[in-house]
Amino acid sequence: MPAGRLRMWVLLCVALCAAVLAAGCGGGGGSPGLTSGSSGGASATTGTLAVDISTPGGVAGSLQVSGPNNFARALTQSATLAGLAPGNYTIAAAGIAVGATQYMPLPASQTVTVAAGALATATVSYAARALSLGLTEVASGLDRPVFLAAPDGDSRQFIVLRGGRILVMQGGALLPQPFLDIGASVFTAGEGGLLSVAFDPGYAGNGYFYVYYTDQQQNIVIERFHAQPGASVADPASGLVILRVAHQQYANHYGGLLAFGADGLLYIGTGDGGGEGDPLGNGRNADSLLAKMLRIDVRHASAGAPYAIPPSNPFVGQAHKRAEIWASGLRNPWRFALDGARIYIADVGQDQREEVDIADTAQGGLDFGWNLMEGTLCLKDGCDRTGLTLPALEYGHGDAAGGACAIVGGFVYRGAALAELAGRYFYSDYCAGFLKSLYFAGGAVIEQRSWPLPAIGAVVSFGRDGQGELYLVAASGSIYKIGRSFAPKS
Structure with a gap:
């Protein structure tokens, strides 16, 4: 090839290579x-x-x-x-x-x-x-439902009926045979009945679950039963009474919930024994198990020793103070929620105030003030608030449309379907029927929100399934799942 033509060919190749590199083709780099x-x-x-x-x-x-x-x-x-x-x-x-x-x-x-x-x-x-939130009816025509629960991760829902039965809902349908029927043992007059169920943290392996009910003598009873893992019918003959609290004089203020904390201990919320103004004086009486939040250890329960006292309970070893007590001064805690190391207690007021008490479970020995106070309202002139734990939130009976009368405590949301609401505590009111939430951080309620919903009548309780999703239990006999509903942002 002549030298001039060879030189032209080399220059052309150099130009082409430069163009390729400048375009980022085949080479490294890139923008x-x-x-x-x-x-x-x-x-x-x-x-x-x-x-x-x-x-x-x-x-x-x-x-x-x-x-x-x-x-x-x-x-x-x-x-x-x-x-x-x-x-x-x-x-x-x-x-x-x-x-x-x-x-x-x-x-x-x-x-x-x-x-x-x-x-x-x-x-x-x-x-x-x-x-926005909406409701989907998942069950109807039930006979006085009062609670819904499930073991963690279980796809079934267990519905508690006040008459003494627990039903199983699987795949959206109620199974024909009750999970448990102790109706013959349950006193249902007034506010009595089978009021809640709690599944042992090790339920998948040990099959233990616990119920809270009033017996025929009107006592509060905590009893353990057993079911084979995965079974939809429990053994009614497996009952082991864990605790019985005398409550004979009045047929109201039974409390009604038991639940396991992250510490593996069983928490029990009892009412003050009934009547108006705590006539029996149980609210601040440390020698009574009524009007209290109790905390016991049932991990090694047996007929001879149905429970043990956690060493960290505040009154261990103190005379005339029951070692089962974790906190006092409650009127009628109608549902509480344990969320990690925090407890939310919805305490029903008497004539004027409803309250939510929030505390750390390491803070044993707190006094929430009943019957000295109703919420932050003194029931007597010049009451001394020294040493009392005041509510994190309260509302008056005239503060809600249609009138409020009795707070209904729910749960702190930890499900997946509404992940943006993680950490919000939900609650309602029996008369007002609203759905509200609060967010507690840094020792104070920093967010409150009302969630408009269709009217479903009186709200009796909340429920939570094995995936952490929430439900409303209505006095009408229906149960509604709380879910997502979108509305354009204005």
Whole structure:
């Protein structure tokens, strides 16, 4: 080849190589916004996908890109994916939450074709949607339901009827045979009855569960029963009475809930024995198990020793003070909730105030004030509040539409379906029938919210299933699951 032609050929090759490098083809590098895919940079045999994510206020998005050759990439912000094998790529976008606002993607899913040597684009825009809650009726026509519970992770729901039966709901249908029927042992007049059930933390292995009921002599009874793991019918002959608390004079203020804490101990909320104004004087009497939050250890329960006293209980070894007591000064705790090391107690007031008491379970010996106080209201002129633990939240009987009369405590939400509401404590009122939540942090209630719902009549209780989702139990005999409902944000 003549020297002049050879020189021209070399210059042409150099120019072509420079152009290829400048275009980012085949070489390394790439711009800061370029994310290489499974095949390195783009070339004549690979393609590029630019994903634009538009979110309000810099909130991180939640996208998953998948495609040929098992390609998978999670994205939270706009990015360019290079070196992709040609083919169809699916972009799935999930909702994101900030506080009580949910941001929904549009579109939620799309498919984009990436061609060799070409640039494909996709856009996902997030728009704010105000979260609202709705109800789905899951059971109806029940005879005085008062509670719903389930072992952790169990797909069934166990419905407690005040008459003494526990029903099983599986796959949305009630099983024909009760899980337990102790109706012959249960006193149901006044506020009595079978009032709650708690499954042992080791239920999947040991089959133990505990019930709270009033017996035919009107005493409060805590009794343990047994069921074979996975069975939908328990053994009614397996009962072991754990604790019996005398409560004969009045047929109200029985309390009614028992629950296991994160410490593995059993907590029991008892009422003051009934009557108006605590005539029996149980509220602040440390020698009485009424009007208290009790805490006992049932992990090694037997007929000879049905429970043990936790050494950390506040009155251990003190004369004329029952060692089972964890806290005092409660009128009628109609449901409480244990959430980690914190307890939320909904204490029913007398004539004017309803309250929520919140404390750490390490704070044994607290006095919530009844019958010296109703909420923060002194029942006697010049009452001394020294040493009392005042409510974290209270409301008056005239503060709710239709009039409030008796608080109904719920749970702290820890489910997955409404993840943006994690840590919110839900409660209602028997007469007002509202649904409200609060958020407690730093020793104070820092958020309160009302959730408009269709009228379902008097609310008796909340329930929680094995996945942490919440339910409302209505006096009408229906049970409703609380779920997500969206309304456009104004």
